[in-house]
Structure formats: C-alpha cells, structure tokens
Amino acid sequence: MTKPIHECLINKKTSTKPIWFMRQAGRYLPEFRKIRKLNPNFIKLCLNNNLCSKITLQPLKRFNLSAAIIFSDILMVPYGLGQEVNFIKGKGPKLSEFNLKKFINNNRNDFTKKLNPVYEAIKKTRKKLSKEKSLISFTGAPWTLIVYMMGLRQDKKNLNLEKIKNNNFDKDLILEKLNEYLCIHIENQLEAGADVVQIFDSWAGLIPEGELNSYCYKPNLKIVEFCKKIGLPVICFPKGINKKYKEFLNIVKPDGLNIDYDIDPVWAKENLNNVCLQGGMDPKILFEDEKKIFFEVDKYLDIFNNSPYIFNLGHGLLPETNPEVLAKVIKRVNSYK
Numbered sequence: 001m002t003k004p005i006h007e008c009l010i011n012k013k014t015s016t017k018p019i020w021f022m023r024q025a026g027r028y029l030p031e032f033r034k035i036r037k038l039n040p041n042f043i044k045l046c047l048n049n050n051l052c053s054k055i056t057l058q059p060l061k062r063f064n065l066s067a068a069i070i071f072s073d074i075l076m077v078p079y080g081l082g083q084e085v086n087f088i089k090g091k092g093p094k095l096s097e098f099n100l101k102k103f104i105n106n107n108r109n110d111f112t113k114k115l116n117p118v119y120e121a122i123k124k125t126r127k128k129l130s131k132e133k134s135l136i137s138f139t140g141a142p143w144t145l146i147v148y149m150m151g152l153r154q155d156k157k158n159l160n161l162e163k164i165k166n167n168n169f170d171k172d173l174i175l176e177k178l179n180e181y182l183c184i185h186i187e188n189q190l191e192a193g194a195d196v197v198q199i200f201d202s203w204a205g206l207i208p209e210g211e212l213n214s215y216c217y218k219p220n221l222k223i224v225e226f227c228k229k230i231g232l233p234v235i236c237f238p239k240g241i242n243k244k245y246k247e248f249l250n251i252v253k254p255d256g257l258n259i260d261y262d263i264d265p266v267w268a269k270e271n272l273n274n275v276c277l278q279g280g281m282d283p284k285i286l287f288e289d290e291k292k293i294f295f296e297v298d299k300y301l302d303i304f305n306n307s308p309y310i311f312n313l314g315h316g317l318l319p320e321t322n323p324e325v326l327a328k329v330i331k332r333v334n335s336y337k
Helices: 004-009 030-038 042-046 049-062 076-080 100-104 108-114 116-128 142-149 171-192 212-229 242-252 265-271 283-287 290-303 323-334
Strands: 067-069 085-088 092-095 134-140 196-200 234-237 256-259 276-279
Touching: 004 134, 004 196, 030 049, 042 049, 042 076, 042 085, 049 067, 049 116, 076 108, 076 142, 076 171, 092 142, 100 171, 108 116, 108 171, 116 134, 116 171, 134 142, 134 171, 142 171, 142 212, 171 196, 171 212, 196 212, 212 234, 212 242, 234 276, 242 256, 242 265, 265 290, 283 290, 283 323, 290 323
Parallel strands: 067 134, 134 196, 196 234, 234 256, 256 276
Antiparallel strands: 085 092
16 A cells, blocks of 8 residues: 555655644643653653654544654754753753764764664554554754754854854864764664655754855755665755745755745745645644634645645644644545545
8 A cells, every 4th residue: 555645755646635743743742741741851751662652653543644753853863973962941952062073983883772762663663553654754954963963052043153163163074974874864764664754954044144055955965865765755844944945956856845834835836846845834823713724724735736745834733732623634634625
C-alpha cells in the first residue's frame, strides 16, 4: 500500500490531501502533559525510547492523521556531538560553550551510540504504526544548529551575529562537519524505520544579508542530495525567508517544501512549482471561532486543490490549542473533495 504522503511527495499526486502537524506529539495534549510532568528533564525524556515512542503515537490514537513524527528535538544533534543541552523554563534551550576542537574530534560511532535511543524509538514506533502511515524523522539545518550551538540566540526574533563575524570563525569547516553528522543522523533514522525526513531551518529568516547561499541554500542542498541518494523523501522548511522561497526551491529542489504563515498561498501556488507544498496556515487561527477556522482551512485546500499538497501549518501547534478543535479540522480536511 502506497502511503498518502509518499504519493504527494514522490508521485506529486493531487487527488489526495494528506494531513499531519508539526508538534502534533506534544504540549497541547493532556496525555503528553501527564508524561512531561513526571519527566521534567527534557533531554532525558528524549533519550527514553519507550516514552518517545508512546508520545509519538498519542496523536494517532486520537486523530486520523497521515503520519507520525517521531518525538525528539533538533538539539539532539548538538547533544550527540558532545555539547550539554539544558532547557530553561521561560527562556528556552541553553547549550554549553562551543568548543571547536572537541567538535571536530567527534566520530561516527560515538555520535551514533549517544543517539541510539532516538533510533530505538523509531524502530518501536514503526512496529506499532499502521502500514499506510508515514513515519517522519527530522533534523535541524546547519544554520539553525549553529545559532544554538554558538549561542547566537538573543530572543525569539533577534540574533547576536558578532561571533560569526569574527575572523576565528571557520564557517566552512563547521558547516562541513555539521553536514557530515546530519547525514549520519538522517541515515540512522532511515535504517531504524523512518520513511520521510523534514529539515527545519527555523532561523533562516535571520541569516545575514548576502549570506543566504552560504548558510542556507548550499547546506540544505547537500542534505537534500544525500537524502535523494539514499532514497528518502525530504521536506525542507526554511522559515522566514519570504519570497526567497522561490530561489531556495530552484537551487535546493527538495521533494516537499513547507511554507510559513507569512507566505501568501496564492503566490506560493503561482511561483513554487514542481514540488509538493506543505503547510502555511497560521497556528493561531485555531484559536478563532469555527466559522473563521473552516474558512481558512478551506482556503488552503481550495487554492492547492489541483496541486500536490500536504495539509499542515506554517509553524508547530501551540500549547494552547484545543484538541477538540483540532479534531474538527482534521475531519474537515479528510472529508474534502
């Protein structure tokens, strides 16, 4: 049986509209909050393969979704490369000081061993997941990982770029090593049972002017080419680059491209061709009344009616999302003709 998401990504099928959500396994679900309360250390939770598999499958027990996305975090890669990762309540992730020598002295075996619980969670999830459902793995893009690893993040909308402007910052070496380990991580996830991967470039919109090619296009292209080489469908999400999406698509050529909520879907339909588009709707729409929600859902479905399109959002589900509202949205999408 061909999975609906694969039909869209690979065969560019237009008659089906698969659906899944970023952060569908997470904070808005009471059953997740129950587990999280008993497991306050987030990294330890991500290393508990039994709980990760259980959390991954929670939304599939509630909703008729086309895919599961493994419960993990993009910062598992820096963790695997030897950085300490802590999550500070109200402030987000904080990593230990970046050490270039330690970073370049990593090896594949140690990295894979540290992240083995992630791969075990994928194996367990695949065994329990229905055959017609895709199992999505993911990773951060090199630039987005650099933001966290180098401590460039000031707040949700601003970066301190002084460190990467320093003459001692070996951009090419760091990007090369990151790409190497991201490809190892992706291949390990594929071998464990994942059959789609999404690349999150969450900070792409704040790349310094004139550096998009170096920090975004080229690194994403290398990962996409690797995914195609190993036969793994790949979705890219270069959040915040606005109409540079067109340039990104022409250079990187992923199987799927997630658009964010700042992108006009009509513009996307007209300008982003020969790709399966995904997402776009603002997660905050789910806080509106039912009439407004359904209007927005139908708008995206109608615009992409004759195009390969996976229904998702322009960002992850917010913690305040009502699961009952989400259930109605899923039913609406699944009944769309």
